[in-house]
Structures are given as C-alpha cells and as structure tokens.
Amino acid sequence: MTVTDEVPTTVAVGPREAAADAAGAAALLEIGDRLGLLPHIDQGQSVTAARLAAEADLPEEGVANYLEAMSSAGIMVDSPDGEGGLRVADDFDQIQYESGYLSWAMNANRPFVNNAVEFLRAPLDSRAKYPRDGRQVAVSSEWMGSKGFYPVALQTILDARPSRVVDLGAGTARLLIEVMLQLPETTAVALDLDGPSCEEAVLAAERAGVADRLTVIEAPIQSVAEDPTPVLGADVVHAGFVFHDMMPDEEHVADAVLANCREGLRPGGMMAITDAVPYVKNIRERRFSAIVSYYHKQFMRRRLLSEEEWTAKLSGAGFSSVECVPHRFPTGRLFRATKA
CATH class of the missing domain: 1.10.10.10 (Winged helix-like DNA-binding domain superfamily/Winged helix DNA-binding domain)
Known part of the structure; x- marks a missing residue:
C-alpha cells in the first residue's frame, strides 16, 4: 500500500474543517500562553x-x-x-475567541472530565482533591470574553456614562480600565479576592495611565454584604460571572450583597450582572449551554438561576426595573436593573 497525500474520492472535503481548525489553533495558543x-x-x-x-x-x-x-x-x-x-494575522482576535471555548470546555475543566466517576460518587471530596487550574480558567475565559461578553458589558457601562463605576470580581480590571480610557472623568473601584489579580490590576492601570482613578480592593464580593463602602456613591455596579459562586450555599449572602448594592447606588444608578443561565434550548446556544450547566450542577455544585429567577431576585432587592440582554457567549445573559 502506498501512502500519498491524496484524499479519497469518497470523502467530501470543504474549504475548511472547522473542528480541526479549532483544535489546532487552541492547542497552539495554549502552548504559547504556557x-x-x-x-x-x-x-x-x-x-x-x-x-x-x-x-x-x-x-x-x-x-x-x-x-x-x-x-x-x-x-x-x-x-x-x-x-x-x-x-x-488580522483575524487573530477571532481565532483566539473561538479557541477559548475549546480551551475552557476541555482543559480548564480537565479535572472534571478525567475524574468524572469519583466526582459522581464523592463530589465534595473530589472538589478538594482535584482542583481546576485557575490560570487555565482565567485565560480561556478571557479569550471567550473578548467577543463573547465583554463587548455588551462594556457598551452597557459606557452608555450609562458613569462618574463612578464598581466592578465586583474585577480580576485584572481589564473592563474598568477600558471604561476609564473612554470616559476620562470616570473613577472606578475594582474588587477581587485574588491577590495576584489585584496586583496585576494595579500594574495594568499604571501602564494605561489611569492608576490615579482606580481603587483596587482585595476582598471577596461577599464582603459587600457586611461592608457596602466599596459601592457607595456608584452610578454603575457591575458583576461578571461571580454571583453563581454563592448559589445555593450562600444565597442569603448574595441577597444581602444585592440589597447593599441597590442602597449604595445613586438614584437612577444601575446594577449590571453578567451570569450564565441553565440549559438554554435554542439551537445557537444549546450545546455549549449544556456543558456549562452540567459542569456547574454536577461538578461545582452550583445552582445557575434562570432568567425568571434573576428578574425576581433583582426585583426583590428593590430595583424598579430589570432587563435581560443575551450575550454572544452561549448561555450568558446581562441583567440590567435600575434604582428608582
């Protein structure tokens, strides 16, 4: 048998193989990151x-x-x-965005995949025994977010033209820095529990020339339930994919955080929450939504709230109106709630 580069005539070949493209690009980008x-x-x-x-x-x-x-x-x-x-290449951002989905689904959550049997039999012990790689989670999430959910969140904040904006779970403050670069009079507060992320936020703000307008606080968002100081006087409070970490075990704490955010906002201020909703069934979102929902329910033991549950929760916290906006990111939603 002679091996050649020819493709068998029985195989239909298009100009690109999307799955193969995504796999190759994701692996190369992950190696480049490491x-x-x-x-x-x-x-x-x-x-x-x-x-x-x-x-x-x-x-x-x-x-x-x-x-x-x-x-x-x-x-x-x-x-x-x-x-x-x-x-x-000119389409590098799109390549990185598409690679983020594969990187997050398969590698950021690799402990769940490799140890699925143990997680089913002893979920609490397995969570402690097989932690996820925090860097892999952060990097792949940033790749997806670059086009999946950052644009909607950013535009929502820019449209509000806040004098003061707070981001709960801000990470390296990428979103806030972009807001301050486009709104020269705006000040911001970045709150995050991860020390290295807070340190990078300070450095990133210095590189961008906005360090004098950014306050970085190293603390979990749960702290706002007891001390609302970080959100006082804000025009916008944003929180991206952090509230579900309190569900269901600390749901009462999440409710207290929402109530204090509402109290701390100026009249007419806005709470903007980006989070995942469970098991979306439309064709565009259903497959990625399924793995996101399954990972959170089975392995992380988190309860994702539906659109209706988020609307009820924000209304219960005293907000006068709640609007739900889908993200490009499958299963992601932005909830905008206004203080009267």
Whole structure:
C-alpha cells in the first residue's frame, strides 16, 4: 500500500474543517500562553525568534519551531516591515475567541472530565482533591470574553456614562480600565479576592495611565454584604460571572450583597450582572449551554438561576426595573436593573 497525500474520492472535503481548525489553533495558543509568548505577540507587533527567545528567556530554536507552526497555521503572517519578522494575522482576535471555548470546555475543566466517576460518587471530596487550574480558567475565559461578553458589558457601562463605576470580581480590571480610557472623568473601584489579580490590576492601570482613578480592593464580593463602602456613591455596579459562586450555599449572602448594592447606588444608578443561565434550548446556544450547566450542577455544585429567577431576585432587592440582554457567549445573559 502506498501512502500519498491524496484524499479519497469518497470523502467530501470543504474549504475548511472547522473542528480541526479549532483544535489546532487552541492547542497552539495554549502552548504559547504556557511558554509566556502570547503577551509578546498578541498586540500585532512584529517579532522574531531571537527577540522572543530573549524576552521570554527560552531557547531560540524552540521558539523558532513554535513560530514556524504558528505561521503554517495562518495564525501568524509575515510582517510588512521587511525585516523578516512575523505578526499575528488580522483575524487573530477571532481565532483566539473561538479557541477559548475549546480551551475552557476541555482543559480548564480537565479535572472534571478525567475524574468524572469519583466526582459522581464523592463530589465534595473530589472538589478538594482535584482542583481546576485557575490560570487555565482565567485565560480561556478571557479569550471567550473578548467577543463573547465583554463587548455588551462594556457598551452597557459606557452608555450609562458613569462618574463612578464598581466592578465586583474585577480580576485584572481589564473592563474598568477600558471604561476609564473612554470616559476620562470616570473613577472606578475594582474588587477581587485574588491577590495576584489585584496586583496585576494595579500594574495594568499604571501602564494605561489611569492608576490615579482606580481603587483596587482585595476582598471577596461577599464582603459587600457586611461592608457596602466599596459601592457607595456608584452610578454603575457591575458583576461578571461571580454571583453563581454563592448559589445555593450562600444565597442569603448574595441577597444581602444585592440589597447593599441597590442602597449604595445613586438614584437612577444601575446594577449590571453578567451570569450564565441553565440549559438554554435554542439551537445557537444549546450545546455549549449544556456543558456549562452540567459542569456547574454536577461538578461545582452550583445552582445557575434562570432568567425568571434573576428578574425576581433583582426585583426583590428593590430595583424598579430589570432587563435581560443575551450575550454572544452561549448561555450568558446581562441583567440590567435600575434604582428608582
């Protein structure tokens, strides 16, 4: 039998194989992240293997091999500067966005997949025994969020033109920094329980030139139930994918946080909550919604609230109106609630 590059005539081949594309791109991007190379290339700057190797303190041959693969995949292209370097392709953001779904579903949640039997038999013990890789969760979520839910949240806040905005579970404050860059008079508060994320938020604000307008608080969002100081006088309070972490065990705490946010907002102020809703059945969302819902229910032991439950909860906290806006991110919803 002779092995050739020819495709059997019985196989229908289109211009692209979407599943194969996504798998290849996600693996290459994850490797680039773990090597520390992505921060040096994802802004479109021209790079060479020698320069990247020096910046990341890696063997030049290995970096050259990685760039060769990225170029062959069409994720990077020849730089127009004529110096023999490479830059990311024009559709790099879209490639990264699509890769985020595969990276999150399969690798960020790898402990659930690999230890499914143990999680079914002893869920509480397994959660402690097989923790997720926090970095993998954060990176893949950011890739998905770049086009999946950040744009709607950002535009919602910008449309409100707040003088003061608070983000609960702000991470590295990417959203707040973008708001402040577009609204030069706005001040912001970033609250997050993760110390390294708070440290990076401070550095990112300094790099962006908005450090004097950002206050970073290292604390869990549950702390707002006891101390509403961070949200006092805000025009907008945003919270992205953090409230479900309190469901169901700390639902009473979540209710207290919502009530204090409503009290702390200025009249006419807005609470904007992005979260996942369970088992959405429409064709666009149903498959990714299914795995998100299943992971949270079976492995994380979290209860995702439906659109109706979120509306009732925000109304119960005293907000005068609640609007639900779907995200591009399947299963994601933005709930906008107004204080009269």
